[in-house]
Amino acid sequence: MPAQWVSQYGDYLFSVAMLKVGNKETAEDLVQETFISAIKAKDSFRSDSSEKTWLTAILNNKIIDHYRKKDVLKNVTEYIDDTGQSFSNSFFKENGHWQSNATPQLWKEDADTAVNRSEFYRILQYCIHKMPAKLVPVFTARFLENEDSDTICKDFNITPSNYWVIIHRAKVLMRSCLEKNWFVK
Numbered sequence: 643m644p645a646q647w648v649s650q651y652g653d654y655l656f657s658v659a660m661l662k663v664g665n666k667e668t669a670e671d672l673v674q675e676t677f678i679s680a681i682k683a684k685d686s687f688r689s690d691s692s693e694k695t696w697l698t699a700i701l702n703n704k705i706i707d708h709y710r711k712k713d714v715l716k717n718v719t720e721y722i723d724d725t726g727q728s729f730s731n732s733f734f735k736e737n738g739h740w741q742s743n744a745t746p747q748l749w750k751e752d753a754d755t756a757v758n759r760s761e762f763y764r765i766l767q768y769c770i771h772k773m774p775a776k777l778v779p780v781f782t783a784r785f786l787e788n789e790d791s792d793t794i795c796k797d798f799n800i801t802p803s804n805y806w807v808i809i810h811r812a813k814v815l816m817r818s819c820l821e822k823n824w825f826v827k
Contacts, residue, residue, distance in 0.1 A: 644681050651694055655701050661763075662705050662782045664771040672708060676701040702787060706797050709779040762824060769819035773812060780805065781812035 655676060659669035679700050680687075687696055770778060780798060783789045789797075795805050 644684055647677060647680065647693070647697065651697050654694065655697060658698060658701060659705065661767050661770065661786065662779070663708065664767070664778070668708065672701060672704045675704050679704070706779070706783075709798070765820065765824045768823065769816055772819055773815050777808050777812040777815070780808045781816070784809060 652673065655673045656669055659672045660666065663669055663672065676697060680697055683700075687693070691699075770782065773781065780794055780800070783794045783797065784791070791802065791805055794800075795802055800808070
């Protein structure tokens, strides 16, 4: 029921938007646009899914549109080429082995236990927003929305090889950030 959407789903949608865009004003705008679009399309809502799922799907489309408008992934091939050497040098030796200061560490807490703790999400959000902006939308689509690679490539207009480079870099950066700020402390 549209009259209750804001009170029932507003906070949830805002937290999803914040996690994916990292800016309070942008997240608020995206949630507002989501509600406006949902009200306009309420007659097309089928009860195949819950209102929350439907609203989240609308929000996710708004977030994709937001990143497209910002041209975050424009020239992604150029970005990958320009940053490749510095990224590799930060984490890997010439022979492909880990740099000694970047070697994966043993985590003191089980990852499955950590994701059930609210403090973990604050650190996760921090780590996502420390990533280069060109990595964030692809990373969040893959690991927070569980989108498949074909859908992500289509949504963000990137090649499969660029997708895999972005995912690899994002995972390395995420692991490093989580180790420094959560698991290994």
